[in-house]
Amino acid sequence: MKDKAAAVVYDQIGAPRVVAKGEGEIARKIIETAELEGIPVQKNEGLVEALMQVELTKEIPPQLYRAVAELLAFIYKLDKAKSRPKS
Numbered sequence: 644m645k646d647k648a649a650a651v652v653y654d655q656i657g658a659p660r661v662v663a664k665g666e667g668e669i670a671r672k673i674i675e676t677a678e679l680e681g682i683p684v685q686k687n688e689g690l691v692e693a694l695m696q697v698e699l700t701k702e703i704p705p706q707l708y709r710a711v712a713e714l715l716a717f718i719y720k721l722d723k724a725k726s727r728p729k730s
Contacts, residue, residue: 645666645667645670646666646667646671646674647664647665647666647670647688647691647692647695648663648664648665648669648670648671648674648691649661649663649664649673649690649691649694649695649697650662650663650664650673650677650682651694651703651711651714653711653715657702658702658703658705658708659702659703659711659715660700660701660702660703661694661697661698661699661700661701661703662699662700663699664694664695664697664699683717683718683721685714685717685718687710687714689710690707690710690711690714693706693707693710694707
């Protein structure tokens with residue numbers, strides 16, 4: 644089975660959009676780029692499979708709102724934890 648990856652952006656205008664997706668080497672490059680940029684990566688094969696069906700730059704369909712909202716909440720928590728001053 645080939646590796647798969649999808650990237651989603653949410654700019655608080657409309658629904659989140661799929662901005663990158665791919666298999667194999669492209670998937671590895673998406674993950675590598677995210678890690679280099681400090682963008683959190685979450686492994687969720689079911690969500691990736693669903694996002695692979697969404698056209699690039701298109702908003703996610705309503706059926707994926709809940710799953711993507713959970714992903715965004717995960718990222719928000721990570722960002723909040725990073726921004727807390729260490730004691």
